[in-house]
Amino acid sequence: MRYPGGVVRTFYLIDGHAQLFRAYYAPFRPLSSPSGEPVKAVYVFTQMLLNILAKERPDYLAIAFDVSDETTERKAFYPAYKEQREAAPDDLHTQFDRAVQVIEAMGIPIYTVDGFEADDVIATIAKRLDGSGVELRIASKDKDLHQILTPTVKLWDPKDGTLIDPNTLWELRGYRPEQSVEIQTLVGDPTDNVPGVVGVGVKTAAKLIERYGSADAVLEHADEQTPKLRERLLEARDVLPITRQLVTLRDDLDFPFDLGACATPLVTREAVQDLFAELGFRSFADQLPSERGVARSAEPGTLGFGVADAPPPESDVSYHLVDTPESLEVLVAQLSDQRVIALDTETTSLRVVDADLVGLAFAWRAGEAWYVPVRSHVARTLDPATTIEALRGVLEDDGVTKVGQNLKYDLSVLEGAGVTVRGPLFDTMIAASLLNPERRGVGMDDLARDLLGVTTTPISDLIGKGKQQRSMLDVPMEQLLPYAAEDADVTWRLYERLDHELDAAGGRLRTLFDSVEVPLVRVLAAMERAGITLDVERLAAYREQLTERIDALRAQVLDVAGGGFNVDSPKQLSQVLFERLKLPVVRKTKTGYSTDAEVLETLASETGHPLPALVLEYRELTKLLGTYVDPLPSFVSKRTG
Template structure:
């Protein structure tokens, strides 16, 4: 049985996705995503129902560089510009397809249809069937014993027999039929008054478009007049509707094997766009390769070096290093999401991307530093208002440290608040979501350490080695978010609101929650 190659008509499917009868969608950041969602759903359905052995996508280049414009300058000249929100969605789709490792074919001077026709001619045969994923009638001329059209919306395959039964003509007749009828969509002129149905009848009777011109006197007076008037245009129109099947481009069929595609590489973008259901579906095709598994848990390119500070001498060195900083990121690990009721299990800090330090105060199966010792070494630097402190929801950390008798002063930046000020429509301002969006890194889930459900542990029941990786990563990426978001604030008009209103409130609210409010 032949293997199958599916060739997606990229821009045609993107347009269909954009205009599909589907509700508008936006990402957590307000980015339009309807076309992206519909396209990816189509792709997954194709993979699931048709199970192709090979998969590629072809794309058009700029309309005005296509060779057909040299032949006929009015070719596609009447088309309205694409909607403003279509182009960024097309870019997202191309980004996703590329991330999945699906080969993308495009060639200056030619359209996607030409590449599809060339590819079909080049590789189709007894050992490989080619399915052109498109409803474009131009591609009907390419249909053969091993080349078919596939409509993903209806899951219908159009072969030679179906074309003859449904439309009344064979693939070999398509060029002549289109030569007579022209194509109003592409602004290709045909015989005035001759539509597709009339063209089919004329080709059945006379065989070719040129034969119709040669027998124009046998037609009705009006048809005869129109056909004769078209005679000079005929060779031009024929060139315009004939797909090139000899375009030169490189193509490696082995690179298009679906069982070697990197579907998992699209997962960060899916989660960035808020495609929760599609993200789950993506796992069906992601496989379990070492490369994809590494990406799912956070790639080594973005993870850092995280050090456990579990001796007094190491703590002294860390305290001295912190005292030399103008600003650093801080995060606490605790036993409770309620900061007033929580016990402090550890403190992590960072002032350089890729580096993090964790001080274990309460942990299982290892030596920890007593809280009193940590307090004696760090209280001064934590309370030094001239050294800036950065955190993600730093109010929580301030309350926890207040309870531990290490008040936090110098709070200058909260990445969660900065995110809200800059992008209030984000679906989530949480750490994991922000790191995915801005750093393209997946954080270690807390459930990896403490589990879930009735057997869930608290963080102080986990050994310090595992917590160091988790907590060090938190501090590290809090610092990275600070570097990114502070730059965005500098370039925005929201900096005064953030610095003069939002941040001063953090310490006030932290003290109120920690000490309570006196009522008269």
């Protein structure tokens, strides 16, 4: 089914609880704030918000939250609603409060309505926006929201940017938004303990609704179905009206809503820096502009990130493919005339020893770059050995400065390809770190966004993620050329800015960069290529010893604590130490009593109770196991062993 389109402004409306749960279970390492409280979910959630601001640049932005399941009208109407759901993890509750603090500090409106769920709030906002010329993009994957989709109301996945509109819903699920409630009425929802017709799934329900039009009509035609389906339809006759009411979203809630109040806020460093420092999110604060350097814009959707050097318009960018001997000869001649060049390599692996060179990119002026492919499964390339030989004179020229982003990697890759890069070096990643030591994000994407106002193409756009990830060798040249050339182009533009800032910072910093940091790049590159020998069998034996000791420590901790609890949960440990065992409180935080290493060491020395020392050893060994012993074997090179 096809629907007309055509909207101008965008409103990103986030299903707060759904995204926070998703952040909590995201495949990301555990994180703790400087005070020891868990903050992984808050970190991932905050990262999503900043990505929306920086990449999506919405005109309007807001967040809808659920209220307690026990207080909703659905629960009052049907007491069994969601009764089988397990309680949220303890450390998620505190992270919810922290997430709200982040949202409020960023100035993003929050909508909740007593007695109703976030989906009802979202449905009501969607209805109020009808005809406004605003496209509503709902950050949620909830199937309950399928019923409100229109050409200007879409579901949006923050993970990959996927949009689901009525057309996409038809293609993916085989039904239309106006059929969604009828289908859900037949299917029910086991997740929320909503009853349905036993054995009827979405595909069967969609076929029935397409034929008969409604769940009631399907019941009227029960005799036309197979004996088993007829029996199950009749068994569910009495519960389907209940199900229909449970799955139908309310779009008529009474709460104040002003579109203008949802205009995307200008989020400044000063507004969030205290909270972010408390949470340990300093790199996030670095991404934001200072109030001193940004004029607040009256236009919704204008973020005013305070970029000093605007990038060239996209139409002014010129990226060249060098895939013939003739064009390579021209490039080498042009390179030979330069005293400073930016270079970047594309490869088959992040592990330098196992990486094959796929291509090289060069730039020496902003907005223009050249890409030289030497390996591909899907496109024409030059011969690797011949190309390296043609470029050797430039790459090994002591009089040509080579600029790169994380040059250590490129030097190692080229060394593996048979060429030793000589001449002065300039690493933009190191320069950015020296100029702003508190900055955590020094990757190209971070620097391009923060210093140049450029949103670079993520590598996942080319090769995908996870099990579906493909090799650079399989990327079509029409995608690889702009990506690789952009890397060299952005590196050059970063060099122009950072080189000037290093000079302006004074002689000592410049000397540190030129005399210590840059020479160290070659040393580290050589060390990484040489690697170290790892005795995998001995490490496996040590792993068994560690695991046995960790299991024994866990048992001792539970025995000394006088009962079971999750040893890995700071909150539960806090309850055991200070409520069950009545040990003295050393330090309080906003969310409770601290149980960080310093507190445990103090308790061990001052109280003599065995539990703090046991937990300290348990934490040390589990960190050793998880950080080193388990991961190390996976780093053994396939080529060298």
